[in-house]
Amino acid sequence: MTNAIDLQNVAKIYRGRVHALQGISMQVRRGEVFGLLGPNGAGKSTLVKIMMTVVHPTRAEGTLLGQPVGSKGILARVGYLPENHRFPRYLTGRQTLEFFGAMAKVDRATARRRATELLDTVGMRDWAGHKVSTYSKGMMQRIGLAQALMNDPDLVLLDEPTDGVDPLGRRDIRDVLQRLRERGKTVFINSHLLSELEMICDRVAILVHGQVARQGTIDELTRHNQRYEIELALPDPAAARMVIRGVLERIGASLAEKAPAGSPVAALPAASPVAEMEFRGPTLGRLGYMHAMPSGAAQALADMPPTAPPWPVPAFAPPRFAVDAGQLAGGQWVEVEGPWIRAGTAEPEAIQPLLDALRGAGLVIRRVMPIRQSLEDLFMEAVIDPASGRAYAPGGTRR
Amino acid sequence: MSQTFALLVDSYRELNARKLFWITLIISGLIIGAFALVGIKDNDITFAGATWYVYDHDMAVLLYKSVVLSTIAIGVWLSWGAIVLALISTGGIFPDLISSGAIDLYLSKPIGRLRLFLTKYLMGLLFVTLQVGIFAVGCFLIMGLRAHIWQPSLFLMIPIEVLLFSYIFAFCVLWGVWTRSTIAALLLTALVWLMIAAVQRVEPAVLAIQVALEKSAARIDHDLHDVEKQQANLKPSHDLLGWNSTYLREKHKSDVNNLPRVQTNLARARFFHTMLADFEIVIPKTTETNNLLDRTIISDEEVARMSDAGEGRRSRRNEDFLGASRQDVRAAGPEVQQRLRERTPLRIIGTSLVCEAVVLALAAWIFCRRDY
Numbered sequence: 001m002t003n004a005i006d007l008q009n010v011a012k013i014y015r016g017r018v019h020a021l022q023g024i025s026m027q028v029r030r031g032e033v034f035g036l037l038g039p040n041g042a043g044k045s046t047l048v049k050i051m052m053t054v055v056h057p058t059r060a061e062g063t064l065l066g067q068p069v070g071s072k073g074i075l076a077r078v079g080y081l082p083e084n085h086r087f088p089r090y091l092t093g094r095q096t097l098e099f100f101g102a103m104a105k106v107d108r109a110t111a112r113r114r115a116t117e118l119l120d121t122v123g124m125r126d127w128a129g130h131k132v133s134t135y136s137k138g139m140m141q142r143i144g145l146a147q148a149l150m151n152d153p154d155l156v157l158l159d160e161p162t163d164g165v166d167p168l169g170r171r172d173i174r175d176v177l178q179r180l181r182e183r184g185k186t187v188f189i190n191s192h193l194l195s196e197l198e199m200i201c202d203r204v205a206i207l208v209h210g211q212v213a214r215q216g217t218i219d220e221l222t223r224h225n226q227r228y229e230i231e232l233a234l235p236d237p238a239a240a241r242m243v244i245r246g247v248l249e250r251i252g253a254s255l256a257e258k259a260p261a262g263s264p265v266a267a268l269p270a271a272s273p274v275a276e277m278e279f280r281g282p283t284l285g286r287l288g289y290m291h292a293m294p295s296g297a298a299q300a301l302a303d304m305p306p307t308a309p310p311w312p313v314p315a316f317a318p319p320r321f322a323v324d325a326g327q328l329a330g331g332q333w334v335e336v337e338g339p340w341i342r343a344g345t346a347e348p349e350a351i352q353p354l355l356d357a358l359r360g361a362g363l364v365i366r367r368v369m370p371i372r373q374s375l376e377d378l379f380m381e382a383v384i385d386p387a388s389g390r391a392y393a394p395g396g397t398r399r
Numbered sequence: 400m401s402q403t404f405a406l407l408v409d410s411y412r413e414l415n416a417r418k419l420f421w422i423t424l425i426i427s428g429l430i431i432g433a434f435a436l437v438g439i440k441d442n443d444i445t446f447a448g449a450t451w452y453v454y455d456h457d458m459a460v461l462l463y464k465s466v467v468l469s470t471i472a473i474g475v476w477l478s479w480g481a482i483v484l485a486l487i488s489t490g491g492i493f494p495d496l497i498s499s500g501a502i503d504l505y506l507s508k509p510i511g512r513l514r515l516f517l518t519k520y521l522m523g524l525l526f527v528t529l530q531v532g533i534f535a536v537g538c539f540l541i542m543g544l545r546a547h548i549w550q551p552s553l554f555l556m557i558p559i560e561v562l563l564f565s566y567i568f569a570f571c572v573l574w575g576v577w578t579r580s581t582i583a584a585l586l587l588t589a590l591v592w593l594m595i596a597a598v599q600r601v602e603p604a605v606l607a608i609q610v611a612l613e614k615s616a617a618r619i620d621h622d623l624h625d626v627e628k629q630q631a632n633l634k635p636s637h638d639l640l641g642w643n644s645t646y647l648r649e650k651h652k653s654d655v656n657n658l659p660r661v662q663t664n665l666a667r668a669r670f671f672h673t674m675l676a677d678f679e680i681v682i683p684k685t686t687e688t689n690n691l692l693d694r695t696i697i698s699d700e701e702v703a704r705m706s707d708a709g710e711g712r713r714s715r716r717n718e719d720f721l722g723a724s725r726q727d728v729r730a731a732g733p734e735v736q737q738r739l740r741e742r743t744p745l746r747i748i749g750t751s752l753v754c755e756a757v758v759l760a761l762a763a764w765i766f767c768r769r770d771y
Binding site for chain 1: 401402404405406408409412413415416498499500501502503504505506507508509510511768770771
């Protein structure tokens with residue numbers, strides 16, 4: 001079966017100097033929900049607009065539902081909800097659906113029937129007769145989604161579908177997308193709400209500076225950062241450090257005060273030799289489990305808002321403990337930091353000997369958590385320039 | 400077809416939602432109402448109960464058509480007032496269409512950009528078609544009932560006024576697509592329209608001067624030959640006191656002096672007129688298109704009658720104008736009228752439509768090539 005979207009080498013240069021897209025290749029399978037992520041100015045909307053013939057590509061190969069990109073005819077089988085869409089203010093909700101249904105070559109009787117069904121689906125039946133100028137942002141999004149589905153499309157492209165929608169509305173939209181997937185429709189979502197995408201998407205692509213930085217299933221993309229976290233119930237974690245080190249060494253682990261290769265901290269740019277962490281307030285405290293950094297990088301981190309750390313952070317803010325790092329007998333990285341032990345494996349079998357040894361040593365295990373990198377973590381990892389440790393500048397590349 | 404029908408219905412809804420549509424319609428209604436106050440009774444014109452004694456039925460009809468219908472209703476309201484309001488109402492169609500968030504919805508549908516552009520353009524003409532259609536019906540009924548003139552050719556005002564509006568609207572669309580701003584589109588359109596109107600005002604005036612100077616040059620040349628012949632044939636026995644020879648000498652001297660001045664002015668007038676006429680060829684002829692309506696309402700014979708009747712009221716200026724004598728200036732008027740009326744509708748409309756097509760093609764090219 002062919003892909004719903006199969007793009008090869010899509011490029012867009014604005015005014016001869018702004019390279020918005022730099023040879024995008026992307027495949028979206030039929031029947032899947034695909035999420036497109038990227039920072040502002042990464043080229044997401046340009047890519048969607050090229051597919052919808054709103055923007056002329058500088059270069060584009062590939063197909064949309066088997067037809068060449070740019071073919072107008074295929075748009076009769078495609079639904080599209082643009083970002084910040086503006087419907088004619090003089091139309092009612094129902095008239096809007098029927099009008100854009102007609103524009104999508106839906107006959108009048110079908111359009112009337114579909115409009116009624118979709119108004120019900122998106123929870124706008126009671127507002128069908130009101131002018132869209134009286135609608136709230138969330139209601140506009142609902143009508144926009146209904147509009148995109150008027151022609152019962154095989155492929156739906158949604159640009160920020162939950163923008164301005166309340167949590168209830170977001171759940172409704174998720175349900176609609178879920179039903180579309182069950183009916184074998186392909187959904188392509190462009191959104192900043194990563195948690196929303198994580199809940200609904202089968203596969204995602206991350207666009208950075210007009211290039212695909214990551215593409216695959218969420219599981220594939222986050223696998224290399226999956227780990228287990230073990231929390232011990234210790235009355236004095238600092239004092240128990242040597243006990244834990246002893247347990248780990250008994251099962252064949254090698255430990256040192258050093259960040260091991262393969263751990264998340266190894267991805268840090270120009271990291272200094274591991275040392276006791278110098279904490280600098282709450283921001284660095286959240287990152288403190290990793291290791292010390294060159295002064296410039298540390299200062300850059302200290303300047304960053306605490307809500308936007310540049311790489312995966314644990315779900316907790318650890319207190320001040322020394323970090324011992326090393327490898328398990330199986331080769332997986334392991335870190336010990338106060339009452340927490342982190343092991344770089346997603347396999348329960350690999351962690352079992354460690355748990356047995358800890359229990360054998362009389363240590364009480366409070367909890368064992370399989371940790372997977374979130375989509376947000378993955379996103380942040382993709383949009384940080386490894387050379388500077390800062391987020392890439394927004395917008396296309398100027399040449 | 401369903402797409403075109405949907406766009407048609409949408410355009411109607413859009414017009415309906417605009418207050419200016421209804422304001423224009425109300426003003427049209429008021430003008431028709433005022434029109435109804437004027438009527439023809441026997442050989443005279445009546446106005447709100449008062450009588451203006453003309454004593455000639457044909458002249459009363461002519462005055463009614465010329466002043467009330469041609470000058471006020473069509474010349475002032477339809478040609479300027481209604482079109483200004485129509486432009487204000489429709490000037491935003493394209494800037495609104497191509498605004499971010501709106502154009503995406505249209506272009507993501509299976510409809511070609513050119514078709515969308517042309518359909519929207521034609522729908523913009525709907526405003527004027529509806530307005531003029533209603534006005535034409537009102538004028539036809541009022542003229543029939545109040546003046547007993549049943550003139551079906553009055554309905555030609557619908558295509559002619561729509562055509563006239565389309566010339567101006569094409570520029571408005573071009574500026575709208577180019578600048579994406581309604582205000583900028585309207586201001587630039589007003590500028591173009593004023594320039595077009597100025598050229599169309601000046602060109603007949605320069606033509607009148609040219610015709611008057613041609614007549615004067617021909618007359619002086621003829622007089623010179625005449626005087627020279629008379630001087631040659633003058634027998635001394637017929638001019639004992641020398642009055643005739645003195646008169647002929649003075650006349651010859653005056654004509655010899657005047658002729659180069661008139662010829663110089665004529666050459667200048669011809670140069671300017673040729674320049675204006677050439678420029679006028681490539682611009683839309685709004686005034687002349689509007690005058691086509693006059694031609695259908697008022698016949699050539701009626702124009703001649705009005706010229707004769709107006710003869711006594713013409714300028715009593717005695718001095719020459721740029722070397723042309725008073726009688727030549729007066730004689731030029733009907734000839735210029737005649738020359739203007741001789742310009743064929745095909746030439747007037749054809750060249751205007753070519754200009755409109757070029758402007759629209761440029762706008763369509765911008766619309767189709769642009770990234771939104």
